[in-house]
Amino acid sequence: MIEYQRYIDAVDVWITERPHAVVIAFLLLTAIFAVGFTNISAESGTSQFTEDTPAQDAFDEVNQRFTPPFEETNGSTRLVQSGSNVLTKDELLAMLEAQQRLKERERFRVVSTSSVARIVAQTLDPSATTLDAQIRTLEGATSTAIERAIRTAIAGSGFTDLLSEDFNRQSASASATIGTVEHDVPRGVSQSAGTSGSDPLMDIQTNAQSVVTSVDSDIRVFGSGIVSAEFTNIIFDSLIIVVPAVALLILAFLVFAYRDPIDLLLGLLSLVMAVIWTFGFTGLAGLRFTQMLIAVPPLLLAVGIDFGIHTINRYREERIEGTAIAESMRRTTDQLLVAFFIVTGTTVVGFAANGISDLGPIRQFGLVAAVGIVFTFLIFGIFLPAAKVGADRLRIRFGIPEFGRRPLGSEGSLLGRMLTIGVVVARRAPSALLAVTLLVSVGAGFYATGVDTSFSQDDFLPPEDPPDYIGGLPEPFAPDSYSVTDTTNFLDERFATTQDGSVTIYVDGRLHKDSALESIQRANQDPPPSLTPVDREVDAESILTVIRDYADQSAEFARLIERNDADGDGVPDDNLRDIYDALLDSPYRGQALRYITEDYRCTQVVYSTASDASQDEITRDARTFVDRYRLPAIATGQTIVLQAVSDTILESAIQSLLTALVVTVLFLVLAYYVIEGQPSLGIVNLAPIVVSVALLAGSMRLFGIPFNALTATILSITVGLGVDYSAHFVHRFTDEYTEHTPLYTALENTVRGTGGALTGSMLTTTTGIGVLILAITPILGQFGLVVALSVFFAYLTSILITPSAIVVWDHLCD
Template identity: 75%
Template sequence: MVDYQRYIDRIDEWITERPRTVVIAFVLLTIVFAGGLANISTDAGTSQFTEDSPAQAALDDIDQEFSPSFSEDNGSTQLIQSGSNVLAKDELLAMLEAQQRLEDHESQRVVSASSAAGIVAQTIDPNATTVDAQIRTLEDATQSEIESAIRTAAAGPGFTGLVSNDFDRQSMSASATIGTVQHDVLGGVSTSSAGTGGSSPLLDIQTRGQEIVDSVDSDIRVFGSGIISDEFTNIIFDSLVIVVPAASLLILVFLVFAYRDPIDLLLGVLALVMAIIWTFGFTGLVGLPFSQLLIAVPPLLLAVGIDFGIHAINRYREERVQDVGISQSMRTATDQLLVAFFIVTGTTVVGFAANGISGLGPIRQFGLIAAVGIVFTFLIFGIFLPAAKVWGDQLRIEYGIPEFGLSPLGEEGSILGRILMVGVGAARRAPYVILALTVVLTVVSGAYATGVDTSFSQDDFLPPEELPGYVEDLPEPFAPGTYTVTDTTNFLEDRFSTTQGSSVTIYVEGPLRDDYALESIQRANDDPPDAFVASNRSADADSIVDVIGDYAAQSPEFAQLVARNDADDDGVPDDNLGEIYDALLDSPFRAQALQYITEDYRSAQVVYSTESDASNDEITRDARALADRYRFSATATGQTLVLEAVSGTILTSAIRSLVAALVVTAIFLVAVYYVIEGRPSLGLVNLAPIVVSVALLAGSMRLLGIPFNALTATILSIAIGLGVDYSAHFVHRFIDEYHELDEELFPALEETVRGTGGALTGSMLTTTTGIGVLALAITPILGQFGLVVALSIFFAYLTAMLVTPSVFVAWEALT
C-alpha cells in the first residue's frame, strides 16, 4: 500500500482551517472560466460526422465540379414549386418570374439561375440564355409548342431531375419542380456545408428571398443551406430552453428532499452551476465549438455532481448528529470521500474519454469535454463544497442561524433504511442463488442486445414534422420557433425520390480523353451487382455516354462524328474523344453534358439507380464493387453510402469504446485498490455490478427500439463511467466499515447500506428524473439519449444495492 493519507491531510487542512480562502479561490476561477462562455460558437447538423468519410469527400468534389452553384464563391438556393400542374404555361412563367425578381433585387446577389422552365424555354429558342429572354419566349409560345418542348427536354436527364416523380409524359404534367438560384456570397460558401449549423452567409439572403418569392402568384418555397443551418442552431437553443428549466425544477425538488436545509441546498446548486460554467468556459477558452452532442454534457455533470454533493453533506451529517465538531466532522467525511471521489472520477473519466478512440470527430470531442468536466466536478465538490459547508456552518454558529434536516438519509429505523436492506437480506439468505440468477440475466440480456440497430440520418437532429402537443402549447419564452426543414425535406423525398429506390454515384477521375475512357464506363455497367436496377444485363445509369447519345439522336452532323469514331459500332465512341466532347460542349446540350463531365475532361460522374428493396448495407457493398471495375480512380458515393459509412463507424465506436472503457476501468480499479488497500480483488468486486448494469442497459435499448446513433453510441462507455459512481461508493464505504468492525461481513454491509445507501438513493432519484427530462427535447436524438442515461443510472443503482452484497459474500469466501 501507498501512504496516500498525507496528501488527503493537506487538503483537509485547507478545507477545515482555511475554508474562506478556498471559497474565494474557487470563485475567482469561476470568473475566469465564465469569460470563456462568450467565445463559444456552435457547430450542429450531420456534416460534422461525415467530413472524414471518403464517400463524403467524393460527394463534395461532385458538388463542386458538376454544379456551378456549389463552387466556393457561390451559394445555392432552391426554389421548390408545387401545384396541380407546375408544367402549365402560367406556372412555368411563375417560376421564371420568381427567378427574375430575385435577380433584380440587389440583396440577392444573383449570378445565375436555372429551372425546368428555363430548359423548356431554351428548347424552344436555344438563344434564350437569360431569364428575361426565357420569359418572352414562353409568353409568345403556344400551348402545343410548350408541350412539344417539354417532350423534347424530357428525353434528357437534366430536365427529369428537376420535376417530381409523378411527371406524366402523356399529359405533360407534374405536381412539383425545383429551380436553382446561385448567389455571389462574400467570403464564399459551399453547399456541402448544408446542415452544419452555425452562422451561414446565406441565411439573410434566403430569408429575404422567401419574402420576394411570396409576391409571385404561385406556391414556391425557398430552401437552402442557410435555412437548414439556422434551424439546426435554433434547435439546440430551443431544446436547452425547454430542457434546462424542467430539469432544474425536478432536480431542485429532489435536492430539497436530499438536503432538507436551504443553505445546504444553495451550496449544492451553486457547486453544480460552477461545474457547468467551468466546463463550458473551458470549451470557449480552448476554441471548441458547441455541437448538439454537447447538450448532453450538463446532465452528465449534474449526475456526478449531485451524487458527490449528496454524499459529502450526508457523510458530514453522520458525524454531526453524534455531536462531533464542524472541523472534525468534515475531516472524517473528506478522509473517506476524497478517496471514493477519486475512484469515481478516475473511472468516469475513463468511461467518457474512451469515446476518444471513436472514428467520428464530434464523439471524440464529446468524450474530451465530458472527461474534463468530470475532473472539474471532482475539484468543486471534493474541495470547494466541503470548504463552503465548513465556512457556512461556522457563520451559522456565529450569527445564530438554525440548522435544518441534520439527520442523514437512510438512517437506522427509517422506512428508506429498511427498504435498502433488501440486498443485504438476500445476501444473508441465498447469496449464490442471487449471483447465479444475475449471471444468467446478464448473459441473456447481453445476447439479446446484439440485435440493437444502428442508425444515422439528418432526421436524428431535426424536430419531427409535427411537434408534440405539450411543446406547441408551451408559453413564451419556452415556446419553440417555427421549423420548416423537416416538412420540406420530407416533401422533397416524397416527390423527387425515384420509384425504383435511391441512387449511387461513381466519381471518376482520370484522363477521359484517352480512347478507352467511355468504353471503360460502359463496360463497368455490364452484369451489375444485385442492388442495382438493370435491363438487358446492363445497369440503369446516367452518364456522359447518354448525353452523347441524346445529342446524336437530334444532330445528324454530331451523329456522323460519333459514328466515325466508333470502332466497334456499339454507339460508344472509341477515338478522338476530345473532339467529341468539344462538339458536345458547343451544342445546346452543354448544360446536360457538364452534369456528367468537367470542362477539363478530367472528372466524370455516373449516376446509378438502385433497387427499392435493397438494404443500405447491400447498396454500399455493391457500389464499392462496381467502382472497382473502373480502369480509372473511381469512388462510390451518394447520401446512402455516406450515411451508411457513418452508421458503421457509430457501431464500431460503440463497441471499441465499451471494450476500452471496461479494460482500462478494470486495470484502474485493480491498481487503485491495490494501492489504497493492498487488495486488488476489490477492483473486480467494484466492476461486477457495472458489467451487469451495462448488459441490462444494452438489452433495454433493443427492447425499447432505441438504436445506436451519433449520441447513444457513447452510452455504453458512459454507463461504465456513471455506474462506477454507485458501486465505488458502496465498495469503499464497506471497506472502511469492514475494518472498523473487525472484518465482520454483515454488520459492515448493514452499516454501509445505512450510511451510503440513502445518499445513493437520493442521487439516483435526482439524476434519473433530471436527465430523463431530456426526453422533452425537440430533437429525437436527445430524447433517446436522456432515456438511456436515466436507465443506466437506475440499473447502476439497482445492481449496486442488490448484487454487490452477494458479491462481497463470495469475495470473503474466496479471500
C-alpha cells in the first residue's frame, strides 16, 4: 500500500478550514470558463464523420479533378412537384413559373434551369429558349398539342429520368417530376458525402421555398441547403425541448434525494458549474459543438448527481450521530475522495477509449466527456464539500433549520429493507447466483451479436411523422416544421434513381494505353445487380459516353474512332492519346473534362444504382466490381462513404469496449493495490460491469437500437458509468469490513449506507437522461434510452450481484 492519506488531509484543510476561499476560487474559475461559451461554434450534418476516410478522400479528389476550373455553377436545387398528373398544362406552367420567379430575383443567383416543362415547351416551339417564351408557348398550346409534344419528347435523352416511376406513356401522365435550378455559388458546394451547416446554399434554398410556395401547385424545394438548415435547427430545437424536461425531472428527484433547499441549491449549482466548465473548455480549445456533444451534459449530470448525493448522504450519516461539522466532512471526504478518484479514473477511461476511433466526432466526444468528468470530480470532490461546510456554519449562525438530516436508505426504512435483497442471496447461494449471472451474460452477449450498424443523414434528422406531443408544444418550445425526411422518402418511393443513387469508380493510371478504354468497356458488360437500375441495362457515364456523343455529331471524329477500333466494337483501342487530343480540341472539351484529366492519368466512371439495393449491397458489389479494372481503381461516392463510416462505427464500438475493459481492469487492480493492498478487489469491482455491458448490448438488439454514430460509444461508456456504482459499493465495503465487523454485517451496512445514495442517483439519472427520448432527432432519443438502461443495469448488478461476488472473493482469500 502507498500512503495517500496525507494528500487527502491537505485537501481537508482547505475544505474544512478555508471553505470560503475554496468557494471563491471555484466561482472565479467558473467565470473564466464561461468566457469560452462565446467561442463555441456549431457543426452539424454527416460530413464531420466522413472527413479523412479513404472513400471520402477519393470522392473529394474526384470532385476536384473532374470539375472544370472555370465552372462556378455547381450549386443545385431540386424542385419536387407532385400531383394527380404533373404533365397537364396547368402543372407544366406552374413549374415554369416557379423557375421564372426564382430566376427574376438576383439573390438566388440562378444561371440555368431544367425541367420536363421546358423540354415540352421547346418541343412545341424550338425557338422558345427562355422561360418567358416557354411560358407563352404553353399558355397558347392546346392540351392535345401538349400531349403530342410529350410523346415526342419521350424519345429524347433524359426526359423520363425526370418523371416518377408511375409515368404512363399512353396517357402521358405521372404523379411527380423533378426540376432543377443551378446557382452561381463557389465551386465545390454539395460535393462531399455529408452536409454541414456551412453550406452557402442554405440561405438560397430556405428562402426559395417561400417563393415557390406562391405558385399554385404542390412544389417543394430540396437540396443540400435545406438539409443543412434542418441539421442545424434540429440541435437547438432538441435542446429547447429536452433541457427543460430534464431540468424538471432532475429537480423533482433531487428534491426527494436532498430534502433540504440549501443542499438542493448547492447540488444544482455544482451541476451547472460542471457543464459551464466543460463547454467553456470546449470553446477555449476551439472545438466545434456537434450533435454528439449534446449527449455530454446528460453524462455529466449522471456522474455529478451521483457524486452530489453521495457527498450529502455520507455527511448526513456522520451528522446524525452528533459529529461536528468539520469532523463529519473530514470523514466524508476521507472515504469519498478515494471512491470518487476510482470512479473518475474508470469513467475517464470509458470515455477516453473512444479516442482510438477513426471518426473525428467520436474522438472529440470522448475527449470532451473525459475532461468534463475530471471537472466534475474537482467540483463535487472539493467545491461542494467546502460549500456545504460554509453553508452549515452560516445556517447555525443565523438559526436556519435543517430539513433533511436523515440519510437515504437508513436502517428501518422501506428502501433500507429492499436494498438488502442482494445480501440475503449472498448469505444463501452466492455461487449459484454468480453461475446464473454468467449464463445470462453469455446468452445476452451472444444475442447481441445481431445488433445492426447504421450511418446515414436520417440518423440526425427528425422522423417523417414526428411524435404527437411535438404539435402541441407552445412557443418557444414548438419546433420548426421539417420536410427533408418526408421529401427524401417521397423521392425514394417515386423515382428509380436520385442524385445520390450512383457509385463512382475512380481510375488512376495510364489511360493512353491501348487497353485502357477496352478494360472499362469489358467491366460494364456484366455489372452486379445493385449497379443495374430495375428494368434497365447498366447505366454508366464515362469518357466513353462523351466519345460516342461526339462521334454521333462529327463524321471526322467518327472516322478517327473507326480507324483506331481494331475489333469494331465502337471502342478505340489504338492511338488513344490522339483520340483524347481531338476530343479536348472539340466543343465537347467541357464534357470530356468531367470524366478525364488533361494529363490523361485519371478518369471516373459513374454508375446508377438500383433503387431497392441496400447501402451494404451497393458497397460490397462496387468494391468487388473495382477488381475488374486492369488499372488501379477505387470505388467511391456518397453511398460508399456512408457505408465506410458505418463499418468504422462497429469497429470503433468493439475496439473502444475492449480498450475500456482492459485499461479499467489494470486501473482498478492498481488502485485497490495502492489503496487497500487488495488488488483482487479490482476484479470484484469489474464483475457487475461485464454483466451490465452484456445486458445492455442484448437490450439494444431487443429494442431495435442500432450501433450508430452516437450509440457506438455506449459500450465503453457503460464501463465508465457502471464502475461508478460498483466502486462506491466496494470501497464502502472495505471501510466497513474490519476485524470487529463480520462479513455480512459489513455488507448490510454497505448496502444501507451507500445503497440509498445509489438508488437516488439511479432514479435521478435514468429519468433525467431518459428524457432524451423526447428529442426530435432519433439518434438522441436512442442514446438517451441506452444510457438510461446502462445506468439502471449498473445499479441493479451492483446491488444484487456485488454482495455475492464479495462473499465468493472473501471465501477464496481465506
